[in-house]
Amino acid sequence: MIRSDLLAKASGATEFGTDLAEPEMLWAALVLAPIAHGRIRRVDLSKARAMPGVHAVVGAEETARLLGPGAGDPERPLFPSTEVRYRGQPLAAVAASSLAEARAAARAVQMEFDPLPIAGDLEEVVAEWPGSEAGSDPRMIAHVRASNGDLGEEFRLAEFVHAETYRTNGVAQVALEPHACVAKVDVGRWFVRTSTQTPFGIREDASSILGVPEASLVVEGSWVGGGFGGKTAALVEPYALLLSAATGRWVRLSLSYTEEFVLGRSTLPAVVRLESAVRAGRVTARRVRLLLDTGASLPGRDFATGYAIGFLLGPYRSDAFDIEGYAVRTNKPPFGPHRAPFAPQCSFVADSHMDSIARRLGVDPVAFRLAHVWRAGDVTPLGQAVGPFGLAECLEKAGALLAIWRRELPTADGFGLGVGCGYWSTNAGAGGEALLRLSPNELTIDQGEREIGSGSVVRGLVAVAERVLKIPSDAVRVGYSDTSRAPFDSGVFGSRTVGALGQAVEKAARRLATELGRRLGTSDPATLARDDDQLVAISGAVRRPVRELLTSEELRAGGLEFPGQHAAPPGRIDDSRVGAGTFYPYTDFTGAAHVALVHVDRATGAVRVLRYAAFHDAGVVIDPATFRAQVEGGVAMGLGSALTEETLWGPDGRLLNPSLLDYRIPTLGEVPPIEVHAVPGHPGAGPFGAKGLGEPPIIPVPAAVANAVADATGARVREMPLTPERVARTLNLLASGGTGRG
Amino acid sequence: MGFTLVAPDQPKEACALLARSAPGEISVLAGGTDVLPDVEAGRVRPSRLLSLRRLPWRTLGWNGGSLTIGSTLPLREIEADPGVRERIPGLAQAVHAVGSLALRHRATLGGNLGRAAPTSDLLPILLTLDAVVNLVGVDASRSVPVDQFVVASRSTTLRPGELIASITIPEARPSQYVWQRVRPSNDISQVGVAAARASRPPYWRIALGGVVPRSIRLEGAERLLPAVRPLVSELEAAAALAARLAPFATDKRASEAYRRQLVGILVRRAVASISPPIVPPVGVA
CATH class of the missing domain: 3.30.43 (Uridine Diphospho-n-acetylenolpyruvylglucosamine Reductase; domain 2)
Structure with a gap:
């Protein structure tokens, strides 16, 4: 079976965000701040306005005029009027008859600033390493803390304390399609067609930024050329809408790929210090400190530190712990969510640390993890019940495979094997409503999400309907509508589509099956089959065309409709363990254990991953092909984070590698054969017991690779990505200390 | 546009x-x-x-030990040529190191030289093969050693109205091109080292890529190597001198210290794969 979207995508027929166009539309360009921090003295638009082809140039003043004084979120102005906080911050926007004219006019805007000191380097903050009193430090925009147990006592009793410091670097989104939209404002109707993971999220966000009521805003999703979290919040849409309000015309705004690197919302660097008290072969207490660079994020809007704190202890039992994190404000673009926001980095830290302790103890790293890993019935450090959770089984299977690979390992120098563990919780987000409509020859799933490439919508939701109704997949169509017509759903993020919206489809499908059974005169639910181009309903020996089961009113309305809703009761955190900050008690824990076989060139530090295996607890797998593809894609992407991908920042706050030449995503040449295994038996709350799988496959990869490098060389690389130069430095190969990052 | x-x-x-x-x-x-x-x-x-696609320059021909490659022949056809692979392996390796496979189906040797591509993977091996660039102009043709053709990144001695017709490699030499990158399959090389052994003295050519303004020969290191198989100690001395003399700087792709480390390793590997060094018996200094 071929996924219904793939032929159009492979042949180039699919209209992605960057293909969007309307007759007579204007082209937009943004004017970006050329400095990272400074007081704005002057942004003079007059010369730009006089350029050929220009229809509108808007800055802070014009925005206030167009939207009304005080409209919009004062904390998130479209254009700042007093202070630039990061290089690339939009200061004005242009609409012109062509893209070349728009860009030429954007270059003609004249700007003057009084430079302010640039806070760019996390290491400067690390040098002082703030204590718990740092909450009042203006550089810290968030402070989170959780603790439990008698830490002092455990550290006193410890046989040794294992202390390490880890560093991670920023990862960019690199969806092949940059942010792009077309917009039109027309007598109080603000319409935007955009490439987004979350049409309803864009509506809410754009409404808040522009100060336009949600009821006046309509967002229509286009096909999405990759979305890893960067397309969950408004970015280009408010600017395009504003320029359309200024000109009365359709306006198209698409970021250039360089702009996408700067504005597209990357993760940023972090430093983590860990101390583990070890006694009788067990970790008995942990102390963890995190400093996370959140760029020019706003106080109260940092989500990442709370996420990270939860993940930094790993999926391991911790009775006594004290974990604390600070979001550090720097003059970089705001931190953004990227596939399992910050979990791969946390897994790299937490699981490298566990591996490192096991090696110090001289025990098998897999057995050591198994002695600590959460099992069903355990609670997380924050006191949340784990529920059905198959990570221990994934680890056992990974360990067994590792033992086989170990026996086959070449005897030559430089080969090594490692395991990495990760977990995620997937039942997230509000809403989730689907509307099923059965016509005589087709079943339509009307819903409010967009397919972002993973297949969770075009394949995942369809597979749920297929399972309930036994309907052939090519008789099921997914309906996409704009936010004025689609049932509400919070969108594609947090690995929630199948687990959350899939539940809504399952419930609606079951109601439909029951109703069809009733109309067939049986008490059993019906199934559907195709006879020529007509659908027939079947229950036992009874079989009738759907056309004959629908009322004339239903036929006129387009079919028999049933809605279904998803509900995600949040998990419960033990509040007595929370010292400060916000934590996210999502439910439906999934686990994964990965095995990597690497070769390390012990002279140059170059790492090749030669073989890879992934064991996943994804609850009940409802579509094996999509499951496999999703794991393979996540591993490939994770290998980039592990080995080559990092954003490099200059002391002037400039992103030094905003291109695919020097920001290196993996090619197929870097991706080895990947074994993919589902570990069943731990069902989630999703349809038929499914759990989410969008994010989990990327999480364990950096840890698996780093642990394999440690196995191959005996040296622990404590900073990711593991570029050749970084590995060489860890192996003490360099004659003198290098300063470059390489 | x-x-x-x-x-x-x-x-x-x-x-x-x-x-x-x-x-x-x-x-x-x-x-x-x-x-x-x-x-x-x-x-x-x-x-x-x-x-240039209609010009008769998509050619590859041998004249005894000498190879002439037309300037518009796609790189892929050079690396896939069995004669090149067997007789001038370093050239096949260097061509294979350029960009991606898809790119090499379009990119040409003449384009790489004429545009004086920065951090070229091809210039080091062409320097070690004493390649000659054959130029045609409105009135006259001339041939220029590649060393005198590419001056710096984006700068050549091409005169107005001149085009590169072909590149001649006068002698098929045992040769090797080795490189180091962050992303092995497709990246700018942090350091590239080409080595070749000529049939007459001075025998060795070693050239270095990944340096500005242009790839260079490491003549001091070349002179430390004997005609045939070097002793391990001779190879070590040549590699150490290469690492010391290489004009490296730190940039976003690698630090100077790492590049120096790499040069020593890559010179050792390139020369050793052409002429495995002689390991003295134990006890001999």
């Missing part, structure tokens, strides 16, 4: 077109993998593109 494409089929005609055009008005198009991104990004705005 409007331009017209002209594709003459006579070299003289192409040179005349070029000679008549003002600088910046015309760009030469071979495979297009370097110039078209520049046109797209607006870094150059030619009104005409002079395509």
